[in-house]
């Protein structure tokens with residue numbers, strides 16, 4: 001049964017604290033305490049007239065607004081892929097580029113997602129900013145970015161993350177955390193020594209080119225080329241706004257979906 005908790009709250013048999021004015025419906029909460037978790041969305045509305053004709057610009061605007069609102073991880077997106085078995089698999093990656101060519105993220109090409117994308121380039125991305133009551137769904141095909149783009153981004157990363165990216169066999173089973181730490185230490189010193197040697201060679205040749213740990217061939221960027229966008233803004237009483245963009249081959253068709 002429920003116990004009274006502090007400040008007018010109720011504590012469920014599972015220890016879940018429920019803050020409500022009314023005593024909770026004990027029967028349904030006993031069955032499933034998650035049924036009562038429900039929020040009214042009142043932050044805003046979205047209309048066909050109000051959105052930018054270009055979905056990339058609309059997405060840019062929403063990301064900027066998420067940054068201004070100090071949403072945690074405003075550029076984090078859920079990437080879903082499937083391999084030849086057609087079983088979807090999802091994980092978070094960080095958006096590192098957005099323009100008319102698509103949406104870019106960086107990862108290990110030999111990871112699970114890398115193998116899945118090699119056998120099926122169709123993928124989806126999802127942004128969710130709970131504080132703004134907004135989500136954006138994007139679907140399209142994925143391709144690798146140029147080696148130069150991957151080099152540029154890799155070189156911009158702090159040295160420790162360059163080492164981690166170079167050393168970690170992403171998505172493979174490893175024996176222990178200790179193995180990883182030792183591998184990072186050993187390989188990290190080897191890579192740093194290489195860089196130092198290269199730097200002194202350049203100096204001896206009178207060059208002052210900056211040298212850094214080189215990007216491994218199996219690490220780099222992907223770009224999702226979008227064909228479909230959905231901008232979702234939470235509405236009161238479940239009357240959410242859903243504005244979609246469909247690529248027709250020459251321009252974007254805008255429409256509304258029922259919530």
Ligand SMILES: Cc1cc2nc3c(=O)[nH]c(=O)nc-3n(C[C@H](O)[C@H](O)[C@H](O)COP(=O)(O)O)c2cc1C
Pocket residue numbers: 073076089090091092093094095105106107108111112113114170171
């Ligand atoms: C906030 C956040 C950001 C992340 N960013 C990246 C990223 O940009 N690239 C990446 O490869 N993994 C990133 N990860 C880790 C992935 O979610 C995932 O664990 C990893 O890419 C391996 O996925 P896979 O085995 O499906 O290939 C991030 C995780 C979180 C929670």
